[in-house]
Amino acid sequence: MLILGIESSCDDCAAALVRDGETILSQAIHSQFDIHEPFGGVVPELASRNHLEKIVPVVETAMGDADVGWSDLDGVAATYGPGLVGSLLVGLSAAKAIAFSLGIPFQGVNHLEGHLTAIFLEDRTVSFPFLGLIVSGGHTSLYRVEGFGSYQLLGQTRDDAAGEAFDKVAKLLGLGYPGGIVIDRLSRQGDPQAFSFPRAMTSPKTLDFSFSGLKTSVRYFVQKHEPAFIQAHMADLVASFQEAVVDSLIIKLTQAVTSSQLRRIVVSGGVAANSRLRSRLGEVAETEGLDVHFPSPQLCTDNAAMVAAVGYRHLCMGISSPLSLNAVANLLL
Numbered sequence: 001m002l003i004l005g006i007e008s009s010c011d012d013c014a015a016a017l018v019r020d021g022e023t024i025l026s027q028a029i030h031s032q033f034d035i036h037e038p039f040g041g042v043v044p045e046l047a048s049r050n051h052l053e054k055i056v057p058v059v060e061t062a063m064g065d066a067d068v069g070w071s072d073l074d075g076v077a078a079t080y081g082p083g084l085v086g087s088l089l090v091g092l093s094a095a096k097a098i099a100f101s102l103g104i105p106f107q108g109v110n111h112l113e114g115h116l117t118a119i120f121l122e123d124r125t126v127s128f129p130f131l132g133l134i135v136s137g138g139h140t141s142l143y144r145v146e147g148f149g150s151y152q153l154l155g156q157t158r159d160d161a162a163g164e165a166f167d168k169v170a171k172l173l174g175l176g177y178p179g180g181i182v183i184d185r186l187s188r189q190g191d192p193q194a195f196s197f198p199r200a201m202t203s204p205k206t207l208d209f210s211f212s213g214l215k216t217s218v219r220y221f222v223q224k225h226e227p228a229f230i231q232a233h234m235a236d237l238v239a240s241f242q243e244a245v246v247d248s249l250i251i252k253l254t255q256a257v258t259s260s261q262l263r264r265i266v267v268s269g270g271v272a273a274n275s276r277l278r279s280r281l282g283e284v285a286e287t288e289g290l291d292v293h294f295p296s297p298q299l300c301t302d303n304a305a306m307v308a309a310v311g312y313r314h315l316c317m318g319i320s321s322p323l324s325l326n327a328v329a330n331l332l333l
């Protein structure tokens with residue numbers, strides 16, 4: 001079965017063709033980096049306007065790169081939440097229009113289910129059940145995953161998401177946008193033990209996360225020191241901040257392993273592309289005998305292949321969405 005997936009929940013306009021939920025035939029993506037970069041973050045109105053301009057060429061590129069025609073499609077899937085409503089509506093409306101005109105099923109996909117199960121697009125060795133950590137720009141949520149469609153929330157952030165903390169700290173330090181990639185790169189030249197930042201919510205009584213205190217403590221650190229000192233120690237500063245985020249995630253994952261008795265972990269979402277998180281968790285997996293999986297970096301961040309893959313599974317289960325389906329900003333999983 002061939003599914004066209006469309007993703008437009010934030011600042012990436014993406015389309016992908018996926019066969020049988022696991023073989024990616026093509027992926028087209030238009031990044032809005034240049035538009036939002038001067039503002040240091042995503043401007044919702046500019047995002048939705050740009051999606052409107054790019055959605056048709058992006059879909060056409062994905063179709064052309066996969067060398068398939070409209071009549072080859074078995075279904076069209078699009079993210080309907082969570083995300084920016086104006087942006088979501090563009091991809092959602094395009095998907096509905098294509099499905100309606102072809103007389104094929106349309107599937108609205110929860111973006112979080114896409115992240116959580118993106119691993120199956122490239123790693124067939126993963127089996128259920130597992131601990132699924134979504135660590136992205138809008139979420140830091142830990143699930144017990146028993147199978148497709150069976151997700152039990154174990155813990156989530158009580159304030160900022162981990163990716164949001166990366167972005168806000170990068171903005172505070174004048175490092176640009178998006179912050180996660182910049183901090184990841186610069187941290188490689190820094191000492192992660194140079195400065196001490198707090199690890200919040202370390203008690204095993206909860207599997208919730210918190211990152212706003214860490215962000216505030218970086219702000220206090222900057223206020224307490226001369227600008228020249230901050231500039232001279234920038235790599236050490238961001239490496240120490242990043243280490244606090246990575247430690248917080250690893251502390252909760254190891255607590256979850258103990259309480260859930262699950263030894264298999266799948267990490268997804270934009271922050272799962274972080275090189276320090278990948279290497280540190282890899283080391284923990286080695287010493288503790290855990291089975292840890294990360295999608296490749298391009299499948300960690302927003303993409304349409306994960307949307308098409310979820311659409312395929314819905315189609316197999318006979319689930320399709322009505323054309324009246326609306327965009328939902330705060331959709332839960």
Ligand SMILES: Nc1ncnc2c1ncn2[C@@H]1O[C@H](COP(=O)(O)OP(=O)(O)OP(=O)(O)O)[C@@H](O)[C@H]1O
Binds near residue numbers: 166302
């Ligand atoms: N290498 C990296 N290290 C750390 N953070 C990263 C890295 N690459 C991307 N990020 C962060 O990932 C986030 C983007 O991830 P993603 O696209 O999954 O989030 P989103 O779609 O905006 O949010 P959500 O998926 O929760 O709706 C940004 O906050 C970005 O800074």
Ligand SMILES: [Mg+2]
Binds near residue numbers: 136137270301302
């Ligand atoms: Mg995302």
